[in-house]
Amino acid sequence: MGGMSTPDDTEFSVGQSAEILGVTVRTLHHWDAMGLVRPSGRTYAGYRRYSHSDLQRAQHALIYRETGMSLAQIGELLDSGTPVAEHLQRQRDLLAERLEGLHHMIAAIDQILGHEMNDETTPLTVAEKAEILGSSWSPDYDAEAAERWGETKEWELSQQRQASLTKKDWRRVKTELEELEARLAEAMRRGVAPGSPEANELAEAHRANISQWFDVSHAQQVLIARGYVADPSFRAHYDERAEGLAAWLKAVIDANAAAHRVNPEAARWQ
Incomplete structure (x- = not known):
């Protein structure tokens, strides 16, 4: 963002304003349309003219945007x-x-890198995950999954492979x-359509990726994919x-399962 030392009554075209602020003309048009930063003036031909205070408001909007606030929140503020x-x-x-x-x-990243550079072959323990990743990961995630699937042979196999x-390997x-x-x-x-050869190939690649933890059937893949749309x-x-x-991924998996004589609506975990 450039500085503004011009008098308050100076007006700027949309192109000049964009250059001063370090944004695109399209951004200013969008902000005008949504009411975030509207130009104070117009020429006889209808072209936007921005005042010094208009640009000051735009600079505040840019700073707030850097903090992660939404444009709607910035406008209200x-x-x-x-x-x-x-x-x-x-x-x-x-x-x-x-x-x-x-x-x-x-x-956190430096600590993870330090662990990996010091010992590439040692598995990451639960304590290390909790210490390094902090609030972004919790043992509760594993506990919840264990409560739901812990009695299945697939869960036992996946835990053995992960251990x-x-x-x-995790990288x-x-x-x-x-x-x-x-x-x-x-x-x-x-625009690849579910049921097309390319889509079916992608569905199989997806199934192969999950099968590194346990052998996933087409019916099981269908049930797993249901969670992709049901779970927020x-x-x-x-x-x-x-x-x-x-x-789209669920539709691709369902179509591929149907091609392998599995009815997606009647799929069962077998």
């Missing part, structure tokens, strides 16, 4: 009548809080899953990759 000095103090406090969080995450993994697991999810999102964006956390995970990905 800027319209509240809060004095500029209070805005600046609030912005400083929010940025300082975010900076503290970033320092914590950097320290044998080293830190290097591979994470990379492979991210690559698969990226392939799924890209295929959905291209699963749905949010996939839809963060691409909007609608959870529902």
Whole structure:
């Protein structure tokens, strides 16, 4: 964001304003349309003209955006009548809080790297996960899954396989899953239809990825995929990759199962 030392009665075109603020013209058009930052003036031809105070409001919006606030929240705050000095103090406090969080995450990553560089072959213990990852992971997650599936042979097998993994193995697991999810999102964006050869191949790749923990049948894959749309956390995970990905993936898995003579509506865990 550039500085503004011009008189208050100076007006700027939308292009000049975008250059001063370090944003695109499209951003200013969007902010105008939603009422976040509206130009005070217009030329006879209808072109936007921004005043010094308009740009000041835009600068405050940019700072608040850096703190992670939504544009709707920023608009409400800027319209509240809060004095500029209070805005600046609030912005400083929010940025300082975010900076503290970033320092914590950097320290966590450094600690994880230290563990992996010192010993690539030793499995990560529960205590190490809790210490390194903090609030982003909890033993309660494993406890909840154990309560639901702990009596099944699949759970026992998955726990045995996970226990044998080293830190290097976990990095591979994470990379492979991210690559698969990226392939799924890209295929959905291209309009790949459930039931098509490419979609069926992706469904099999998905089944193979899960089968590293236990042998997953097509019926079991269908039941697992139901959770992708029924469970808010699963749905949010996939839809963060691409909007609608959870529902699309379920449709792809159902169609592939049907091609293998499994009725998705009547699937049972066998």
